[in-house]
Structure formats: C-alpha cells, structure tokens
Amino acid sequence: MIYQGKNLSVALIDGTDGIAKLHFDAADESVNKFDAATNAEFKEAVTALENSSQIKGLIVTSGKKVFIAGADITEFVGYFQKPTSELEAWLLEINSTFNRFEDLPFPKVAAINGAALGGGCEMTLVCEYRVMGQSGQIGLPETKLGIFPGFGGSVRTPRVIGIDNALEAIATGKAHKPADALKIGFVDAVVADDVLESAAIDLVQKCIAGEIDWQAKRAEKLNPVRLSQLEQAMAFTSAKGVIFAKANPKQYPAVALAVEAIEKHVNLKRDDAIKIEAKNFAAAAVTPQAAALVGLFLNDQVVKKLAKKASQGASDIKEAAVLGAGIMGGGIAYQAASKGLPIIMKDIKSEQLELGMNEASKLLGKEVERGKLTPAKMGETLSRIRPTLNYGDFGNTDIVIEAVVENPAVKKSVLAEVEALAKDDAIIASNTSTISITELATALKRPENFVGMHFFNPVHRMPLVEVIRGEKSSDAAIATTVALAQKMGKVPVVVNDCPGFLVNRVLFPYFGAFDLLVKEGVDFAAIDKTMEKFGWPMGPAYLIDVVGLDTGVHGAAVMAQGFPDRMKPDFKGSIEHLFEQNRLGQKNGAGFYKYEIDKKGKPEKSADVATYELLKAVQDGTKEASEQEIIDRMMLAFCNETVRCLEDGIVGTPAEADMAMIMGVGFPPFRGGACRYIDQVGVSEFVALCDKYAYLGKAYEAPALLRKMASEGKTFY
Ligand code: NAD
Numbered sequence: 001m002i003y004q005g006k007n008l009s010v011a012l013i014d015g016t017d018g019i020a021k022l023h024f025d026a027a028d029e030s031v032n033k034f035d036a037a038t039n040a041e042f043k044e045a046v047t048a049l050e051n052s053s054q055i056k057g058l059i060v061t062s063g064k065k066v067f068i069a070g071a072d073i074t075e076f077v078g079y080f081q082k083p084t085s086e087l088e089a090w091l092l093e094i095n096s097t098f099n100r101f102e103d104l105p106f107p108k109v110a111a112i113n114g115a116a117l118g119g120g121c122e123m124t125l126v127c128e129y130r131v132m133g134q135s136g137q138i139g140l141p142e143t144k145l146g147i148f149p150g151f152g153g154s155v156r157t158p159r160v161i162g163i164d165n166a167l168e169a170i171a172t173g174k175a176h177k178p179a180d181a182l183k184i185g186f187v188d189a190v191v192a193d194d195v196l197e198s199a200a201i202d203l204v205q206k207c208i209a210g211e212i213d214w215q216a217k218r219a220e221k222l223n224p225v226r227l228s229q230l231e232q233a234m235a236f237t238s239a240k241g242v243i244f245a246k247a248n249p250k251q252y253p254a255v256a257l258a259v260e261a262i263e264k265h266v267n268l269k270r271d272d273a274i275k276i277e278a279k280n281f282a283a284a285a286v287t288p289q290a291a292a293l294v295g296l297f298l299n300d301q302v303v304k305k306l307a308k309k310a311s312q313g314a315s316d317i318k319e320a321a322v323l324g325a326g327i328m329g330g331g332i333a334y335q336a337a338s339k340g341l342p343i344i345m346k347d348i349k350s351e352q353l354e355l356g357m358n359e360a361s362k363l364l365g366k367e368v369e370r371g372k373l374t375p376a377k378m379g380e381t382l383s384r385i386r387p388t389l390n391y392g393d394f395g396n397t398d399i400v401i402e403a404v405v406e407n408p409a410v411k412k413s414v415l416a417e418v419e420a421l422a423k424d425d426a427i428i429a430s431n432t433s434t435i436s437i438t439e440l441a442t443a444l445k446r447p448e449n450f451v452g453m454h455f456f457n458p459v460h461r462m463p464l465v466e467v468i469r470g471e472k473s474s475d476a477a478i479a480t481t482v483a484l485a486q487k488m489g490k491v492p493v494v495v496n497d498c499p500g501f502l503v504n505r506v507l508f509p510y511f512g513a514f515d516l517l518v519k520e521g522v523d524f525a526a527i528d529k530t531m532e533k534f535g536w537p538m539g540p541a542y543l544i545d546v547v548g549l550d551t552g553v554h555g556a557a558v559m560a561q562g563f564p565d566r567m568k569p570d571f572k573g574s575i576e577h578l579f580e581q582n583r584l585g586q587k588n589g590a591g592f593y594k595y596e597i598d599k600k601g602k603p604e605k606s607a608d609v610a611t612y613e614l615l616k617a618v619q620d621g622t623k624e625a626s627e628q629e630i631i632d633r634m635m636l637a638f639c640n641e642t643v644r645c646l647e648d649g650i651v652g653t654p655a656e657a658d659m660a661m662i663m664g665v666g667f668p669p670f671r672g673g674a675c676r677y678i679d680q681v682g683v684s685e686f687v688a689l690c691d692k693y694a695y696l697g698k699a700y701e702a703p704a705l706l707r708k709m710a711s712e713g714k715t716f717y
Helices: 036-051 075-077 083-100 120-124 141-143 155-162 163-172 178-183 191-210 213-224 227-245 253-265 270-285 288-310 328-338 348-367 375-383 410-423 439-440 475-487 503-519 522-536 540-547 549-562 572-578 609-618 628-649 654-663 676-679 682-695 704-712
Strands: 007-013 019-024 059-063 108-112 114-116 129-133 137-139 189-191 322-325 342-348 387-390 399-402 427-430 450-455 465-469 491-495 593-598 602-608
Touching: 007 036, 007 491, 007 522, 019 036, 019 191, 019 602, 036 083, 036 387, 059 191, 075 288, 075 399, 083 213, 108 191, 108 288, 108 475, 114 120, 120 155, 129 163, 129 191, 129 427, 137 178, 137 439, 137 572, 141 163, 141 288, 141 522, 155 213, 155 253, 155 270, 163 227, 163 676, 178 189, 178 439, 189 191, 189 387, 227 253, 253 288, 270 439, 288 410, 288 475, 288 654, 288 676, 288 704, 322 475, 328 387, 342 348, 348 387, 348 427, 399 410, 399 628, 427 475, 427 491, 427 503, 439 450, 450 475, 465 475, 465 654, 475 491, 475 540, 491 522, 491 654, 503 572, 503 628, 503 654, 522 540, 522 628, 540 549, 549 572, 572 609, 602 704, 628 654, 628 676, 628 682, 628 704
Parallel strands: 019 059, 059 108, 108 129, 114 137, 129 189, 322 342, 322 399, 342 387, 399 427, 427 450, 465 491
Antiparallel strands: 007 019, 450 465, 593 602
16 A cells, blocks of 8 residues: 555555556545545645655546545635635645646556546546546536636646637536547547446556657646647637627636636646636635635535425325426426326316427427437327326325416315315325415315425426425425425425415515616616626516516516515506506517517517507606616515515525525526625625615515624625
8 A cells, every 4th residue: 555545545556567546535425525635635645656666657546436526615615715815825735736646757547437527627637648437527617616627627628628628618617428528538538437447557558568658648738738829819719709608707707717817828838827727716716706606506505405304204206196287287297207207187178288298299309309318218208197187097196286377266176176086195286376375275174285386487497396385284295295396306495385485475576676667767678688787597577578477467466465565566567567458478479578489489589669658658757777776776676575585484594595596586696696695795785775775665675684684794604
C-alpha cells in the first residue's frame, strides 16, 4: 500500500510491472466527492506518489457507482462568503495538488465507470488519457450552480477537446454519455463496463512501452492552445453567439466569466492560465446568482428529504383511476402510464376520452421520433390507460384522482359518487387548483382518505405536485399520495389547506398587481417585457393567455372569497374584461395577444392592436411605470403572499416555498425563489419597499413576519 486514506487509496496492482491504482472509494458516503477531507487526502496521496520510486504508470478508479460526483456543494455556502482573495487562494492550493499529480513522471489513465462530473471530470483531465465504460458519463455542470470549473477544468478542457466543444460543454453543463464523449474527444476509448479496468491498464502499459506518445499528450495540456489567432477568433465569435443567445450574461454571469477566462488564458501556459481561472471563478462565486443557484441545489435536497419522510408508511398503488379526460386528466393518465402505472380514465363524454388518448399518443409518438422509446414500448404504455364512460372497474383501484371541471358543486357530487363505489381504503384525491380540500371533504363519508393532489399544466413537463392536507386527511393518505407523485416522476411538496393552496394563492395577487398596473394605464406588453427581462419565462399577460383567461377568472373568484382583503379588487381588471369579450387566451386564438398555429402545430404569439382598444374600458390613467416600479410592485405582491403562506403554516419551510415557485410557476431559478429574493433585496429594504407601496392595498403591505425579521436582523437563509 502506497497510501491509505478514508476516501481514497493508492496501491500497486498485483501482476503488473509497476502500475499503481489511485482508487476513490469514500467511507461512509454513497458517492465520491471532492470535499475538504478528500482534497486533503488527495494531497497526501500525491506526496506519497511523488516519493515512490516503484511506479511506472497509474490508473484512477472508483469503488462507487458514480466515478466522482464533483466538489461538495454543501461546503460552497461557507466558501462563497469569503473575500475573493481567500477564494482564489483556496482554489490555487487545490490546483497545485492537481498540477503536481499531472506532473508525476509517469503516464496516467482514468477509468470512468460512472458519472465523472465537475471536479470528477477535472480529476480525469489531469490524466493523459480517459477510458470510459458503457455506464460512464462526463461533464462540467458548474455553470448550473452559478460558477464554472475551477479545478483547472476551464484550462484543460479547451486544450483537450477544442475551444468550441469546451465552451459548449461548460456553458450547457451537459453530461456526455459514452458515444458523445468519444466523438468530441472527452474520452479516448469506450469499452464494456466489465473490461474497463483491464482496458485502462492495457493503455498504461502501451504508454510505458513507448507505443503511445503520452508525453506529447500531456504537453498539449501544459501549453497554449495550438490554434492561430484567426482560428481562435473564429472559434470564440461563433461559440459566443450560440452561448449568449441561450444564457443571458446578466442573468447567468458565470457563463460570461468562464468565456472571458478561457479567451484570456488559451494563449498562456498552464500555471498562468490557472491563475486567470481562479480569479474569474472567485468573481462568479460571490455573485447573488451563485448564492441562489447553490441554494437551489440545497433546497432541492431538503425537499427530497422531506418528501421521503412524508412518504413513510405509504401503501403500494398498483392501479389508479382519473376522473375527467380533459387537459389535466389526460395529462395525469399519460404520466402514470409512462411510469408503468395502469390507470383507468373516465369521462362523461366519449369525444373527451378520444382527445385524452390522442394527446397521450402524440406525446409518446414524439418520444419514438426522438429514439427515446420503441414503437412496442409506446403500445405497451398506451395499453396501460383504459378509457371508459362508466365506473365498472372502480372497485379495484387504489386511488382515484378527480380532475373534472373546477366547480365545487360538480366536484362534490362526483367525489361522493366515486367514494360509494371505491374500496373502503381507496384514496380519493382532487386535482382542484383553488377549492379548499377541507371544504370538498364535507361531501365525503371518509374524509380521512381524501387529499389534494395538484398537478401543474402541462403535466408531463411540470415537475411539481402539491399534496394538500385537508383538516381531516390522514397521515397514511398523505404518505401514499406523496409516494405516488414520486412514482410518477414528480417532486411532491406537502402543503396545508387553504384556497389556492401555496402556488395559486401566491400567483393570484401577482395577477392582481398586473391588473392594477394595467388599470393605471401601463402597457401590458411593457409589463411582460420587464418581467421576462427580470427572468420569468413569460410575463403575466402571456402567462394568463397560456393558462386561459376563463380559468384565471374562475380561480380569481374563489380566491377573492377566500382572501377578500387582498384578492378582491374594487375595480374590474383587464383579465376579467378580456374574458367577457370572449378572449380566452391561447385556447381560442386571442387573449392579450393573438395566436396562430405555426408549421410545427404550436400557437405562435403576435401583438394585437385590438387589445389596446378593448382595454381602454378598464383603464383610468396613462401611467408609464419604470421597469423598477413594475418589478417592485409585481414582486411585492408575489413575495408577500409567499411569506403569508409561511406565517399561516400553509408551507413548512422557505426551501419548500422557493422550490415550489420554481417548479410550479417558473420563478427565475437564478433568483432562487421568493424567500431568496427577499433575502437578496435585503429584508429591511424589502419592508421599506412594502411601506412605499402600501397605499396600493393590503397585498403590498409587509406581512408581520417580515417586519419582525427586519427588526431582528434575520434572513430566510
Ligand atoms: P377540462 O375542462 O379540460 O376537463 C374537464 C373534464 O372533466 C372534461 O373532459 C369533462 O368532460 C370531464 N367531466 C366533467 N364532469 C365529469 C364527471 N362527472 N365525470 C367524469 N368526467 C367529467 O379541465 P382541466 O383544465 O383538465 O381541469 C380539470 C381540473 O384540474 C380542474 O379542477 C382544474 O382547476 C384543475 N387544474 C387545471 C389546470 C390547468 O391549467 N388546466 C392546472 C391544474 C389543475
């Protein structure tokens, strides 16, 4: 044994002539990662390697399913609060170990058996060669966390796979599967998993025997990129065009800092290049975007842990049923079937059943086209959905998800009807968007078996499911519903009951703020443009067009009844007015915008002058608001209601609230969610903004919790 640590070891491989194995296999962890302890051990291992005279070559292996997952993100929060000079020093210290490893006087081959991501990928890049098993993956996902590769990755990647490939890999953060990795030169060979280690040894032996010029390969990484100035200029110009069209540098500055660093250091030798990388990495690490994105990663873990806890004691769901084959019912049936769960889909209209089945076929057909599904599997999936007009088989299903029209009377009668037919212990769930679960439960004999299971539209794409606990819902019913949401590939967040639950309760004041701005005369298109620039995937007018103005008006009435002090306006809003003019949004071709179906069959949005004429009836001013005023007013309404949901115990933690907003309504991920946004504005500053706009109504007034936090100097995170 040359070195033995807790997380990694170095030993000579028996039966070889001087080939050593650096083996990552973290004790007490399910994956290998570069946490502080591993970094320290790696440094010790490198010293041991430098001091050993028996080694002629080395392979790097992993004892886990994942090769190395990357740096330890939980440690980032502490590091990223340090001054940039300290951050740079930290990086240069780690890099000196990586460089010393790279400079060892013998060839090294990484045997990538699983995901080699971030620091894991950078570890393989300090080897001369990379061999990948069929289960391997390689990539640099750091920009998704608001940073970029900092263990020499931005320096070595362009030297190994070329400037254009490197910029793309870093900007997209994509994990490359074997064929793809081989194609762009990220790995040098792909082999079957069971011969991976012997293939790596074989390659080292060839290097030792002088059959392969490994020193030339190493030299490529130590020297400037071998491209003329003109070739470099072309590579950067074209890559930047593509990258910045996708990642707005203001919203995702890490990508811009990575590109800038690479452009500066491609003409330098390794050690100088790494200094530039460290400087720009530190600049990225202290941005609010990095704090938000790292926070998002950690919140995701919190939400998963809470869901795991909430699903304890869940019963197995072998068969489900959905009532209603509309937009949501059809989507729920598709989602269940595609995750292997048989589901009965009942409607009262046969044309709706046909529509639901056609929608599922269309989605599956697209997967077949993309080569993700075979036609046989598509047939199998479709056969899991059983469309029906009667309740024949409802006696066997373990859960019934109600997704009929959003009308409390209809829902109550349908729920009572289905309860009488279902097994005594069957769970009955409602996909209602706004109606209180406790209220709907009054129609049932077994309210303990009744919960809310709120999917988002389109079901196949939106990851969130709100699981709503009514006053009488049992823990067992919640557990089973949470487990089912996970089985269906969704992320469940358990919330308590109130009109609109969490996400829609927060969304309606946001639409209310929009309506008020429009009433004062602000151009709805300018509001959209501002909020999109802020980071929302679509502005509020476009969003309500997609949701449907009818759905919006319907939901608004329920919310106005539930929270009249801040959701019952004393004026007619633009959304209601356009709805009354039969402008339902995308679904009938006109809302705030006009829609025409394009060549791909998707509704294409365009401006509609007629909208401005119609809106005159509900406008009593000609206000031109600044971008900042629009953002402040919209975000105050949104964030204040989120805080009220925390105050009222509708949602348990800021982490769940923030994740729900990102997964359910597309809150800009780089802003981390409503609570993170308040933290980043500053709690006291946010309260001051609330005071500034309090004259507009209760929705803008600072909630008591926020005022208390401000006075105590507290933050959400
Ligand atoms: P939809 O109008 O598209 O579909 C409703 C379906 O229910 C129709 O096919 C109708 O024929 C059927 N139906 C009516 N009465 C029935 C009965 N007694 N038995 C069986 N089927 C019956 O509506 P949708 O948009 O799918 O919404 C369904 C539910 O999901 C509503 O509660 C809605 O609030 C909620 N929801 C909607 C969205 C959305 O964006 N559309 C998002 C989340 C939740």
